[in-house]
Amino acid sequence: MEFSHPLNSFSAPRDPSPSLSVKDESMDQEDIIATVLDFIEMEGTDDAAFNNVALKLFAYQFKNNEPFMKFARKRGKTPRTVKSWKDIPAVPINAFKTMNLSCSPIEEAEAIFMTSGTTLGGVRGKSYHPVLDIYDASMRRNFRDRFMGRYERIKMGIVFPPPSLMPNSSLAHYLDLAVRDFGINNSRHLMSASGIEFTHLFEDLAEAEQTNQPYALLGASFSLVHVLDEMARIGHTVVLPSGSRILDTGGFKGQSRELQQDEFYNCLETAFGVPRSHCINMYGMTELSSQFYDDGNISCPSVKSGPHWLRTRVVNPLTGESIPDSQTGILAHTDLAHFNICTTILTEDAGVAIDNGFQLIGRAAGIEAQGCSMAVDEFLKAASGT
């Protein structure tokens, strides 16, 4: 017997037709990669073009990624019913922890990027990448457009470990690409297994000041806080040459002091002489293959936006419906570069749609029950303590 209810539309009526019934337009991995790469390289794409690629990817993922297919079917979403990229069911990021989402055999993946596993009992969310061509193409084009300004290459210091130390970190891979493809020769990582290499960092900063060559400092937000703390401790500041810039990402995650954003960017400006307009925050996720950037942090919260192959909707997480501009909702991202898993994810980040981008408000979770009933998090904590 079907467990269904006359009023129930949460699990909408299931589409009885097999997934390929409409017309078999399904593509293989090679075609899909070519399509996405072409799209990334295009200029002046429109809604229809985005939609077209999104629907192709949905059909491909629906056919080849079984857990995703089941997830979509439960919501009544199939290639037959999904007509717009906005209809593609958003996979909650928790699902990356519990399901093996992939269109290709996971054991053949070129890279597996994992989340840090700070929630759900330390289980880590995984993104399988059979090849990194698209990830890298997406990163390069977007990074060039949003961070590099007028430079082809710039001297870089990376305050984050290299991929050899963190093979499953998408951020390590991203920063490594940055330094390889956009750094001049003597650019380098400033973090090793033993921590931040302050001697190297201060050498590089001094050299930039002396030679008047612009310098780019990139790293996790919390690593930069450690750098700021050390510079404050020894009373050191520098004034980097004009054109220098800073990229931070990822927030503080309890790994450093928690700073208010304004305070953080003020400190960066004071310590490095880099104006807040040149302090760029990158917002990325292991569950995506592309990144968002702001255009500097003169005022916070900044407005973030993605490239033409990445779109964001601010949604009501229960209904999946878009929330009007300027009202807070949960961010759902559709990233055409995430071809092997699913294009659309439901994050746990709250945000507001604004000016063709969005402002990040913070984490949605962590509410306390208003009554005297126990909320899930507290229950799990209390139960494990008994």
Place this chain on the structure above:
Amino acid sequence: MNERACHLPGLDPTTLDWETLLFDKSGWDLKIDVPVITGPDVQSLAEHIRRHTRQTLATYPVRRIVEIIDKAIARLLDRDDPYRRRMEEVLPAITGYDREMLRLGLTQYLKSFRKPELQRFLAEDFPNPAILDQFQPLAKGGHGLAFGPEICAHIWAGNVPGLPLWSLVSGLLVKSGTIGKVPSAEPMFATWFAKLLSEIEPELADCIAIAWWKGGEEDAENELLAEADIALAYGGNEALSAIQSRIPITTRFLAHGHKVSFSLIGREAMDAEKCAVTARLVAYDVARYDQHGCFSPHVIFAETGGTVAPRQFAQFLAHELATLERKFPRQPLSIPEASSVADWRNAEELVAGAEVVGDTDGAWSVSYLENEDGFRPSALNRTIRVVAVDDLASVPIRAARYKRLLQTVGIAVSPQRLLSLSQDLGAAGVTRIAAVGDMTAPEAGWHHDGRFNLSDLVRIVEIDGRAFAAADRLAPYAD
């Protein structure tokens, strides 16, 4: 005009800073002004309350206190009374709960505090309630007299309407002075009750203070904890342990942590005739206060072997919740609340492999599972899990793991099984077993979290039995 919360006898309101709390959840845009008080303010409040309580309330016979509370409750039960009218008007805006559900709930709740019910409160804890007024003979010999604390501190939490009334009334019945700290989520009910009591018995105006500060603000709170003879607090374990760490060791601390409750539906309640009624009652337990109460169910264990299978029962329940949504719509959800409901649905589906049904807007959700341990709290706001079990007798053993967190069990079984299941549930840590449908409305005088409402508050002063004999020796009429 903004509502004004708090009642601070002895403090000049014009010398205090005021803040405004905004309640716009239900699209109401209600503003409530609250005075900001500091450590020294709490100190002078305590001094004031202590002095006046000694002179007035502490000298009242308990029956007089019962009369005063009874009058106050009678006014709140009268729908034309201005206080009642304000409660009906403002509480839905503060809490977001459905207006009609609140109105009905308020009446039912207040009925537990009328004179006969208050007498039951007293009788429950004191075989002879006159012990609160005068020395009374004790069963063991000697005489005893019960003293309430001069100052009882109440730190309330949450927005379940009327919750402060339990401890407020308990404090009054033992003639205690009150300093209550209201939560930002619902600062008005305690305020109104204090004002109303003051109208009925003006002397009481100086024996009760209702104050507000931001949760965890240590300056005022430390002062309160230092001044109090007994401190009562509600809230999550984290908040409670933060309070506990700041209480002098000589002060009695009564903590009511957050709790979870669940229901047991026996196969005898699941035949074609009885099932619909059972499901309606269970749905009511779920919908009332949108599961925010510690007595609200999170999981329903339904037994196999009836003519209606647990899976069908889950469907009945879904139907009843859909009906209730039309009658008493769930409160509007904030984005974090909506997120936690969405997360719960996804987690049920992804992690537990449950079948999940619910309406499109997420007003209610039912998940159904078999072969599962079954305990997991809901996301609140009408999200409920139905777990099929072959024998209800297996549930207490599963529940025992969560011993410290359990409170009420809603039950629908035959009389023969009621006592035996209850015994096992009690051993597992449950403190209250109620019929389904009654979970959210405890009886007057119930033992909240298994404790005594009144006798936990008093100190018994006893005259050793031999003292009378010894005194005889010194009597002028001694031979």
